[in-house]
Amino acid sequence: MVSKEKLMLNTEMDIYIIGAGISGLIAAYELERAGFSPVILESDKVVGGRVRSDYQDGFIFDRGFQVLLTAYPEAQRYLDYDSLKLKKFNPGAIVLRPGNLFTIHDPLRNPLKVVSMAFSSVGTFMDKFRIFKLTQSLKSKKEEEIFNEPDKTTLQFLRDYGFSEKIIENFFMPFFKGIFLENELETSSRMFNFVFKMFSLGHAAVPENGMQAISDQLKSKLTKTSIRLNTAVKTIDGNLIELASGERIKADKIIIAAKPDKFLPQMLGQFKPSRKVVNLYFSLEKSFFASPMIGLVTDKLFLVNNLVFMTDVSKSYSKTGRALLSVSITKSVKLDDKLIEKVKIELEALTDIKSEHFKLEKVYEIEDALPQIDDMKSSMPATQTKIYDNVFLSGDYLLNGSINAAMTAGRKAAEAVILSIQPNMH
Ligand SMILES: Cc1cc2nc3c(=O)[nH]c(=O)nc-3n(C[C@H](O)[C@H](O)[C@H](O)COP(=O)(O)OP(=O)(O)OC[C@H]3O[C@@H](n4cnc5c(N)ncnc54)[C@H](O)[C@@H]3O)c2cc1C
Structure with missing residues (x-):
């Protein structure tokens, strides 16, 4: 949609993206598709951010x-x-207890086929059916629907859904602790349901x-973007970007594809x-x-x-x-x-x-x-990424902590920049 309109846009604009993580790389890609040649400023010596x-x-x-x-x-x-x-990875998990190691094959994708003996050491017979039921119901739900559902902690969700304490302790806890990187499963049930759906539809x-190949592939798709590595941004003041080196850059549009609190003092304290x-x-x-x-x-x-x-x-x-x-x-x-x-x-x-x-x-x-986010979302209107006249936000912290969300955020920020240049474009 975006690229069709490119002839109407002033593509000579100086658009700067701060951060060459997944969201910054996607923002650059979308801007290129619309005819722009953005510049990415990245403090690190390699692209990828957290995917390195x-x-x-x-x-x-x-x-x-x-x-x-x-x-x-x-x-x-x-x-x-x-x-x-x-x-x-093969679906499922290997459960390790001192001196005892056993495999549960495919509990999220094929719960009813999991051999009862293996399953009985982690959960009950009813847990199998509940996994099956949850899988089926999530398959028919769109990502937006999942993220619009009432919010509760994952632990509360599992208990309300009727899962036994046994399967919570033996499977859901360690499995999702490793994904959410927290120990109480206090992460939003929306994220749990989204990740659960992803596991039941595909593979890890x-x-x-190595994971770096993902970032490198996104970089290799950029043909008109200049990437300045080893270039840390210190502050942003209106349209002015000040680098740690002291260099000052005047930009027409800025996408901040990194947590913005370090560049914008007014955002300090806004993130957990x-x-x-x-x-x-x-x-x-x-x-x-x-x-x-x-x-x-x-x-x-x-x-x-x-x-x-x-x-x-x-x-x-x-x-x-x-x-x-x-x-x-x-x-x-x-x-x-x-x-x-x-x-x-x-x-x-x-x-x-x-x-x-x-x-x-x-x-x-x-x-x-x-990022620790209270109101997890799957997406957002592009216009909401705009924080000041010519400054836009991007990054997983806007939606939810995943590669998927970082990509969505990058696209939304690019769309917002394009809209701000050509407001009649839809
Ligand atoms: C250990 C770990 C495990 C994870 N597991 C998964 C998983 O299994 N599945 C999944 O989907 N997601 C996972 N994630 C999350 C996923 O990696 C992130 O959601 C995603 O990479 C975020 O991308 P981003 O572009 O929003 O941010 P970032 O990757 O943080 O990119 C921000 C970029 O900005 C740059 N930057 C920062 N400050 C400056 C500055 N002052 N000047 C210039 N540049 C600057 C940084 O160097 C960085 O390159 C995991 C993350 C980690 C760390």
């Missing part, structure tokens, strides 16, 4: 365990899955060469603190999982919440011949040698593999992992 990977010592380390849900409507619109060579996947996560990578001689699946630790006393052998999903994650294990901790912890020792002891207790076999390879402490 490090390639080091023969390993691929994603910056925090993260997956693409293949059913995301926006990802289907913007990404070429084939060239990403997506590697899928990572690109063969973000969700954090600690992600540790260990290498081992070989994987102790039989298939590419997410491992869940159900014992609340443990620090480790979930663990995944990245090399079971994509062999490219290690060129060293060793298996690469990603371990996530959602509890609030102090990252030091003691923590690493405790985690190794937990891993030994869970797997019976001596702790010295787990070789620490990389550590990430991610402070701003996910």
Whole structure:
């Protein structure tokens, strides 16, 4: 729709986008489609924001365990899955308890087919039917409908829906703690239902060469955008952008595709603190999982919440011949040698593999992992992204913490910029 009108637009405008995360890259893409040549200012040395990977010592380390849900409507619109060579996780989870490890295959997609014996250790017979019922009802609901439903915490939703405490403790808690990066399932039930629907329609996947490939692919689609890396923005004052270097840039339009409170003092205090996560990578001689699946630790006393052998999903994650294990901790912890020792002891207790076999390879402490949002949405009218005359907002923090939302936000901000230049365009 946008590109048809491009001849009517003054495409010479100087449009600046702050941030080359997913939302900034999508905003640039949409502006290009409408005929513009925007400039992205990015403080980091690589594009991707929170969707980044490090390639080091023969390993691929994603910056925090993260997956693409293949059913995301926006990802289907913007990404070429084939060239990403997506590697899928098997649906379901491996549940780890000290000395005991078992697999529940496909509980969200095919709950009725899950073998009763495996399921009975995590939930009741009725839980299976409730999962089935929920899956069916969500399949027929549009994303907007899900996000318009009354808001409650995920935990309350699960209890109100009739799920047993057993399945909440043994499956939903560890599974969704690892997704929401918080420990009480206080995240909105809207997000739970959206993610649940995505899991039941598609797969969790990572690109063969790491999550960075998603960001790189979006970057490679930009042909008219200039990206200035290592360029941190300090403040924005009207149409003036001041860089950390002292350089001042006059812009016709500005899209802030990063949390805006650091550039706009008037926005300070408007955001709740973000969700954090600690992600540790260990290498081992070989994987102790039989298939590419997410491992869940159900014992609340443990620090480790979930663990995944990245090399079971994509062999490219290690060129060293060793298996690469990603371990996530959602509890609030102090990252030091003691923590690493405790985690190794937990891993030994869970797997019976001596702790010295787990070789620490990389550590990430991610402070701003996910935004904490009170009123989660799937989308918003483009006009609402405008905060001042020529300044627009973009980013997952406007909607919900996901790659899908970051993409929606990027598109909406670009639409708003285009509308502001040619107000009669619809
Ligand atoms: C550990 C972890 C796990 C996650 N798991 C999932 C998952 O499984 N599935 C899912 O869908 N989503 C997941 N997410 C969320 C997803 O990654 C984000 O929602 C999405 O990447 C947000 O994109 P964004 O463009 O809105 O913001 P960002 O990626 O934060 O982009 C903002 C950009 O602005 C730049 N910037 C900041 N300040 C300045 C400045 N002063 N000057 C210039 N540039 C600046 C930053 O460097 C960054 O590149 C996860 C995130 C993390 C961290």
